[in-house]
Amino acid sequence: MSNHTHLVLRINKQKADALSVDEIIHRWHKLYKGMLLARRYTDPTLRDLLSAAELDTVNALADVYRKRLSDISWFMRLLNEYIARQANKEDDCTGHFWEGRFKSQALLDEAALAACMAYVDLNPVRACQAKTPKTSPHTSIRKRLLAAGTEYQPRQLLPFTGEPKSVMQDGLPFRAEDYFALVELTGRHFHPEKPGQIDCTASPILERAGIEHTHWYRMVSGIETSFKTRVSLEQHLSKHFDDTTFNSA
Structure with missing residues (x-):
């Protein structure tokens, strides 16, 4: 957006912990x-x-870099x-650009993940800066939709791997076409010129998450x-339900 950014991040600490000292230093550099x-160690x-003693120092340095590479603040x-x-x-100026520290929220289930992704993609x-997700600048869904006609997904983004399986793959637990349809319908609901509703049975993501369209919105x-x-x-x-009980009382 013009004055802020939204990101959905996956912190892969297991992958960072599995990297060798050489890989850690190479990534940090x-x-x-x-x-x-x-730098002498990499030569x-x-x-x-x-x-x-110098090798011990390099190993200690790699441990610091390893933590930073999986740290949201860094x-x-x-x-x-x-x-x-x-x-x-x-702007030909100096000084602080950002107003304050960033805000982060942990996404604890599939419904939260899908809702946050849709929220960011529909900004x-x-x-009213774009009429459709495909014409929305600087969004992940635009990159995904433009790449949908090929057999490849954008390398910068975590790929869709389909519905959850017994052995979880490294990616988003949705089918790309299901997510695209869900975002399109959700966007119609929020756009003043395109009112629309979602039939939960028509959205595999909502049906599997067990969430009704009113709660989804x-x-x-x-x-x-x-x-x-x-x-x-x-x-x-x-x-x-707490709010409903309170209002009813």
Whole structure:
């Protein structure tokens, strides 16, 4: 959006923990120049000249980098710094660009994941900056839809792997076509010029999650306002029924 960003992130700590020292340092050096000792370690001709104490220091340094590579705060620091530098360069100014610290919420189930993804992908539609998800600039769903005609999914995005199986694959537990249809129908509901409703039985994602369309709309629209640090269908339903009881009383 013009003044803020939304991201749905997956923190793969298991993958970070499985990386070797060489892989960790190589990844970190894609982001930063790194310490001289680490740069010497990555040079095969210089690594053999390092002492045991220096190698221990490199290993300790790799442990620090390993934690940072799966840390949301470090990710946001890198992203926000890059955007701030670009914006200040365009505006020919210096100083703080972002108003405050980012907000993060844990997505605890499939319903929360789908709702948050739809909320982010539909930001331009809800703000009337785009008429359809496919014409929404700077969104993941636009990249996914443009790539839908090929056999490949965007490399920068976590792929759809279909419905959950006994052995979970590394990806989003939805079919791409089901998610596209769900976002399209949800966008029609929120866009003032395209009113529409979702039949839950027509959406495999909602049917499997066991969520009715009225709760789905409230969950999507209330991602930022109705939830604090955690998002789940159980929390949404609990709050909804508590509010209903209170209002009835």
